[in-house]
């Protein structure tokens with residue numbers, strides 16, 4: 083038997099650790115690949131540019147990458163820990179560190195390659211599957227699944243970078259280290275880590291302080307400091323968390339009656355938590371991001387109809403002039419089933435002289451009659467009075483405007499006094515439709531006659547059934563486009579809009595579909611990432627539990643010998659696994675909730691947004707249910723390992 | 727009074743008499759009296775550990791019966807057996823005796839914790855045992871930070887904590903130097919003499935065996951012979967060595 087055969091035989095006898103290592107790496111590749119099938123999907127890339135999905139993708143994307151880096155190096159360390167004690171034996175039998183490095187390279191090379199292959203394959207299959215599933219469940223047919231070279235390139239590249247780094251580190255360690263160091267048993271040593279209740283209290287304070295600061299300043303600063311305080315919060319959480327187990331256990335020791343009866347559980351928890359602080363933190367943060375994002379995007383998705391209705395008081399709206407968007411009533415009625423229609427001339431005027439030094443001031447004038455018709459009010463105005471009309475939801479409107487304005491008409495300078503102002507959303511989101519100055523009909527006529535401006539006729543229409551008006555509106559848009567192209571340019575050089583923008587049609591149905599698609603894509607991506615995150619966290623927890631299963635087995639075997647019953651073993655194991663599975667879940671869920679509360683301050687508080695609360699409960703509930711399932715699975719597996 | 731009695735124990739490893747099966751015990755009958763201090767000796771592979779495991783209920787015999795304090799333990803199973811073990815029996819092994827994540831004191835009280843004894847009772851017991859075995863100064867240390875001899879004394883304390891009828895020990899001095907061995911054996915002597923506990927230990931070490939009152943020799947899974955201490959420890963040691971020579975096992979070169 084040659085030495086190589088011995089090595090091979092040992093590897094075969096302990097094949098499980100290779101399988102495990104291989105599976106972890108395959109998962110890492112799969113994560114990267116599945117994410118890139120979404121990230122580099124051509125339809126989503128397009129949407130990223132147009133609809134600001136970038137943020138929605140990049141934050142969880144970054145989290146996923148950090149997570150995967152951690153995941154790979156963790157799996158590698160677990161593998162190496164087991165491998166290292168064998169290397170010690172090889173060294174003592176006369177193998178040189180060089181030979182061992184060679185062995186390491188070969189092993190890791192094979193596993194790395196195999197992981198890439200299987201990871202890509204599994205990634206493609208799962209990605210395709212989840213595309214199909216999610217697309218049909220949120221009714222989005224327009225995101226085709228496809229594969230591209232970029233996806234392969236980036237996911238292989240990202241994986242290799244992290245993987246090689248981890249292997250390289252181990253190689254250097256192996257080449258450098260002495261035999262003693264390699265052989266040193268990995269027996270538990272009571273390493274008295276930095277234990278300081280003061281530090282823990284500081285962490286707690288930092289965390290609570292950050293959260294409170296965020297809560298009270300979020301609305302005012304409109305979230306500008308969100309990343310900063312979030313980092314501070316995580317830092318505080320980490321510090322507090324790393325001290326918490328020691329602190330709680332020291333506290334428990336003050337009550338021997340309590341402590342002694344949970345001796346085994348508490349002591350092994352202290353030991354495990356010390357090793358797992360970063361993992362539990364990471365899992366908690368992942369759970370937080372998952373629940374937080376899913377809730378938010380589910381809310382957006384569900385709000386797409388509401389938003390479309392809110393932003394479009396009329397089913398269809400557009401500006402019209404002589405040569406643009408001008409259809410006869412008969413033609414219009416042929417396309418749309420119009421229920422009612424308003425035509426409101428808006429007089430756009432750019433005042434050049436009066437505001438000396440300040441350059442220009444532009445006005446959108448509307449006549450009082452039209453205003454009353456539009457807003458269903460009965461206001462009246464004297465000749466030198468005006469009414470300021472902001473077409474906006476009151477909560478988003480700015481309220482600073484001057485009480486008077488002067489304008490020169492002919493040879494006169496006329497000063498207008500503000501009589502009143504009205505902030506209401508009455509007109510669809512069109513360009514040039516935010517601020518209006520309402521004057522009485524006589525003044526309005528005079529202005530249009532004597533001032534050099536443009537009259538744009540605002541057409542506001544309601545149709546019979548807006549949800550089914552997509553085809554008709556599309557036809558209208560096409561017709562307008564054809565007509566506008568044929569007509570000469572409107573030459574509105576003083577209006578800060580390009581023609582296509584100014585004469586676009588703002589319709590409820592198009593907005594609705596756009597919202598639905600955008601938030602649908604985002605929701606889809608988030609759900610997709612959530613699934614990845616969930617798998618990742620589960621594997622991480624599972625890996626952690628089972629990487630030391632041999633030690634645990636020996637421990638419980640001894641405990642069995644001195645008379646621990648299997649019932650007591652079960653109880654103990656259950657407590658441990660439960661803690662490891664649910665401490666991060668509870669922390670993560672709580673943090674997600676806190677962040678939702680903070681974000682809601684911007685829209686009137688969580689209590690005024692029951693749908694956010696509902697969606698949170700729904701998503702947290704689903705997460706908890708899945709976590710519960712995986713906990714039972716892990717527990718069962720563990721008990722079989724330990725007792726069976 | 728007989729505290730433990732076995733009849734015709736047979737233990738076969740690896741399936742019933744098929745190929746590759748080992749008959750580790752081949753009809754062992756043994757009886758131990760209350761307060762006796764018995765050593766089991768024999769060559770490596772003769773079945774000592776197997777015997778101890780069967781006697782203490784850690785392993786089931788293939789046939790035959792074991793009874794301790796009048797209870798038939800070869801008929802008990804699962805948790806009943808575990809409960810019996812922790813109430814009636816104490817264990818000291820060669821290694822892996824203590825849990826690394828617990829202090830010496832916590833290791834000692836572990837069986838009491840399982841029994842849900844009161845805190846006061848536990849403290850009292852630890853105090854007493856700590857003084858008896860002179861380990862009170864290291865009670866709050868973790869196993870990693872105390873010597874092998876101290877670890878074994880801690881293990882002996884743990885074995886005694888529930889006031890067992892019998893203490894079983896498998897090579898308790900196997901990892902120790904002769905001085906530490908002597909200390910441990912004196913501990914066993916103490917518990918036999920002062921507490922009246924029955925002790926059954928398996929050992930290779932003639933020196934350790936010479937502390938006992940009786941030595942049972944086994945070979946190839948069967949009881950070969952036994953000798954009882956009559957004179958001084960030194961004389962007993964010599965006669966054990968003579969016996970081992972007859973047995974053909976490994977002896978110490980003293």
Ligand SMILES: Nc1ncnc2c1ncn2[C@@H]1O[C@H](COP(=O)(O)OP(=O)(O)OP(=O)(O)O)[C@@H](O)[C@H]1O
Nearest residue numbers: 739740748749750769770771772773774775776777
């Ligand atoms: N779990 C097992 N499965 C199969 N055979 C076993 C098992 N344990 C022990 N044996 C065999 O049973 C026989 C007795 O083993 P045992 O461990 O009782 O010997 P021992 O007297 O304690 O030896 P040592 O002095 O070396 O510890 C040996 O032949 C051994 O190979």
Ligand SMILES: [Mg+2]
Nearest residue numbers: 774775776896
């Ligand atoms: Mg043995």
